Amino acid sequence: MVTDVDMPRMDGIELVQLIRKDPRLKALPVMIVSYKDREDDRRRGLDAGADFYLAKSTFHNESLLKAVLDLVGEP
Numbered sequence: 001m002v003t004d005v006d007m008p009r010m011d012g013i014e015l016v017q018l019i020r021k022d023p024r025l026k027a028l029p030v031m032i033v034s035y036k037d038r039e040d041d042r043r044r045g046l047d048a049g050a051d052f053y054l055a056k057s058t059f060h061n062e063s064l065l066k067a068v069l070d071l072v073g074e075p
Contacts, residue, residue, distance in 0.1 A: 005034040005045065013048045020049035029071035033064070 001019070003012040012032050019025045030052075032045040037055030045053040052067045 001028055002031045002033055005032060005036050005041065013044055016045065016048040016050050031064075031067055031071065 003015055005012040007015075012034065016030050016032070019028055019030060030050045032050045032053045033056060034041065034045070034053070035056045037057050042053045042055070051071055054063055054067060
């Protein structure tokens with residue numbers, strides 16, 4: 001799953017925490033892609049249980065594809 005941090009009603013950090021608490025979804029690979037690129041933001045996302053945290057300011061298609069392949073493997 002790919003999520004942002006800033007969303008209506010619930011932020012991405014809360015979403016990741018809920019996913020990690022749900023036994024049915026616990027193993028779901030989760031990636032946060034956000035404009036928030038401070039180290040504190042990144043740490044918050046990873047501490048919540050995200051597998052990857054990519055900043056939009058340094059975002060490249062190759063980075064996303066590599067992260068997805070790392071999480072789910074080759075097709």
